[in-house]
Amino acid sequence: MSVTSERRAAASALPRFGRMLRRALVVELRIYANIGRFIARRPAIAPGAVGFSTHKPVFTVLMIFIVLSAVEIPIVDLVVHRWPAVRIAFLVLGIWGVTWMFGLLCAHLMRPVTVGPDGIRVQQGLELDVHLTWDDIASVARRKVVDEPKSLRIVETDVARTLALRMHDETSITIELERPTVVRLPGEPPKGGDQEITALRLWVDDPAGFLDEVRRHL
Template sequence: MVRWLVRQEIDMWRSLFLWLGRRRPGLRPGVTAYPYVAIVRPALWAFIVGSAIEVLAVHLLLQRWPAIQLPALVLGIWGLLWMLGMLGAVTVYPHLVGDDGVRLRHGSAVDLPIAWTDIASVRSTRHDYEGMRRIRVEEGDSPVLALTQLGQTNVEIRLHAELTPALARGRTGVSSVRVYADDARALVSALRAGAVESPRATP
């Protein structure tokens, strides 16, 4: 648990600095980025602005109690930076499509490379999920990994064989991956084109 918390803190600061520096790891010539931030950006900015106002209001209200005012200010600023880091993470880690295949990402938490030869089919289809979990695994005969944004995915990739992504709760084999993309049609077209150009090798 402690290791996970430390990693989250490091990832938050790294994402924030990458965002401020306008850098997107993995993006290079020949690689195309497919963002998934548009759907969550308004909500995150609303929380950020609201939190900034709250930090200022609490700071003013606690002027008569300096022993409490300073720790509250530090904690408020830390929380504000955390939310900025969350926005930075979903901005600087888009899905990437290149010569070797696709890298499906969810902030700094998931980076799943899939080779063209592993892709069986791709389609644009919406799935809605309840609750706040952004990374889900649906177990069953055909396990599915869903990387949601606001409880939604709009691209589904079916695989020839199960892949085993490294997730926070361990490794789980999945036969399909569902993700969200701002431009689902463009991502689906790129994935279909790449899979067709790199047909699955026969044994």
């Protein structure tokens, strides 16, 4: 590789690294913001909207990870207590890990899918936030779909481009759009960034209640 090519590669890598660093910082701040929402009991639901939880399929798994991470802290501390520097480092890392997992759980609890006068807002995890207005939506149906593990988030066919927001490889609601609509996904293209879709599949814990609320607006 020539010197010029190396310089071009380095120049293109720097902005990407900057975006990755900024994204990591935003995610970290959202961990604590969601813990704050949990303590204040203020879920991210707009005035006039109704929230529908999506956390049931992952709740048990997250709780197991949180408990195991918390139990691990005193065990590791007992092993390394003779080396103060190592002990402090592992203690900080352990507490941060438990806090991070608890913040992720809070994000699932405090960022539900919402249905309101402005449309449907799909929140998932720490980053994803897709808002569809009622003008964007053609139909909403209860339809359970189980995909293969590790399937792509964007499912393309000859007639549709569907965003599948799964929980344990499953979705329970299908939203057909009036026209191709651009939504912004976390991450870099081709998997993230602005994506044009014609349908969206998602999971809600109470699909019947979700459809009842949709019928009030659509």
